[in-house]
Amino acid sequence: MVALKKPQTLIQAVRYFDPETAELYLKSIKWPDGPCCPQCGSVSVGSIKSRRRYQCREKGCRKQFSVLTGTIFEGTHLGLDKWVVAIWMIVNCRNGVSSCEIARTIGCKQQSAWHLLHRVRHCLQQASDRLSGTVEADATYVGGIVKNMNKTRRREVRSRGAWSNKTTVHAVRERASGQVRADVIGDETGETIRGVISRRVEPRSYLHTDASPSYGWASRPFSEYPRSAVNHARDEYVRDNVHVNGCENFFNCLRRAVKGTYVRPAPEHLGAYVDEAVFRFNVRNETEWDRFDAAMRLAVGKRLTYSKLTGGAIR
Ligand SMILES: [Zn+2]
Structure with missing residues (x-):
């Protein structure tokens, strides 16, 4: 180069x-070690300079390919x-x-x-490895602002109820590394939350959450995920080192991205935006x-x- x-x-x-x-x-x-055939893996490859392509020299393969293949x-x-x-x-x-x-x-x-x-x-899809140590967990709503919608859509959304066009996003953040993983979830029941936590977080990690009952299962004795909670309703946002501010940071980034570039929120597309926002958040430094x-x-x-x-x- x-x-x-x-x-x-x-x-x-x-x-x-x-x-x-x-x-x-x-x-x-x-x-990094020179071109190799995408079909059979052979490194015996000839180049067709005029067309920026390569051809496998292996008998019975002879595949033509480029760096884009x-x-x-x-x-x-x-x-x-x-x-x-x-x-x-x-x-x-x-x-x-x-x-x-x-x-x-x-x-x-x-x-x-x-x-x-x-x-x-x-x-930019998220990595599938699980977070560990102290892990913050929190959920938020993301979605369109009703007053910015056109009349028909506004009427449609309002008829379905105030929150119908909002989508719930759940995030976990590893305290030590600052790495985030996030998912679009259908509801906030304990069962759903438990499902995302066990997919994203190693058992025996310490959960920091707010007082939401969705994490109630984690507070039971012998829980796989010991939990400490702060009670936002009582104006408690940080107690000792217990807080979910890192997740809040991520949600702010996600909301700004969704607001800036996302025109019609539909839950089935939000997953891809979440992946993009998680990627940007995790490499922000x-x-x-x-x-x-x-x-x-x-x-x-x-x-x-x-x-x-x-x-x-x-x-
Ligand atoms: Zn080949």
Whole structure:
């Protein structure tokens, strides 16, 4: 790769990533030891320079492929240089970006930008490892503001009840590392909350929560998740080191992102926004380059999941 300093701002990134550099950068992530066949894994590979493609030399395979094969970029009509700028924006803009903003910035149709965002969010899915130690847990409502909706939608939402367009999001945050995991949940019953906690948090971790009865099960003797609670209703937000302020921080970031870029809240789409917000929150103390680099590594490694998304049509 060209020995330039790694970009730290959007304008540096735009100058740095011409189509060739973007491809070289992608290659350095995907094939640190040189190209390898996505079908049979062989490293005996010839290149077809004119078409920026490779061909496997293995008898009975002979697959042709490019550096984009098996990444979220496969089959794209947009140049890689546009992709990297879009990804830079998505991970480095505090409140996220809308497909309109991306379309205007990189010069493509809004529909293509929407599709791009969809793929990027898909690769920003949360890790499945469980948090441990002291872990804050809290839930909040996220969703549209009724007065900003058009008349028909407002009427529809109001007829279903005041909270019907709000979605509940549950978050857990590891005190030591500051890492967050979050989920869209259907209701706040003890059973549902217990389910997300056991999926996201190692047993015998210490839960810090508010006084919500949804965590009542954790207060029982011999609970797998010993719990301390602060009572917000009694104006108690911090007692000793017990609080859920870290979760509140995350919820504020999520709300700002949803408000800024999310036009019509529908619970089935909110999950992807939550993943995106969690990614940004967890890398918030990194440099712009490191955030971008982390996202690009996920984009390249998302082969299986992407194949699932497209119904297995990866080849
Ligand atoms: Zn092969």
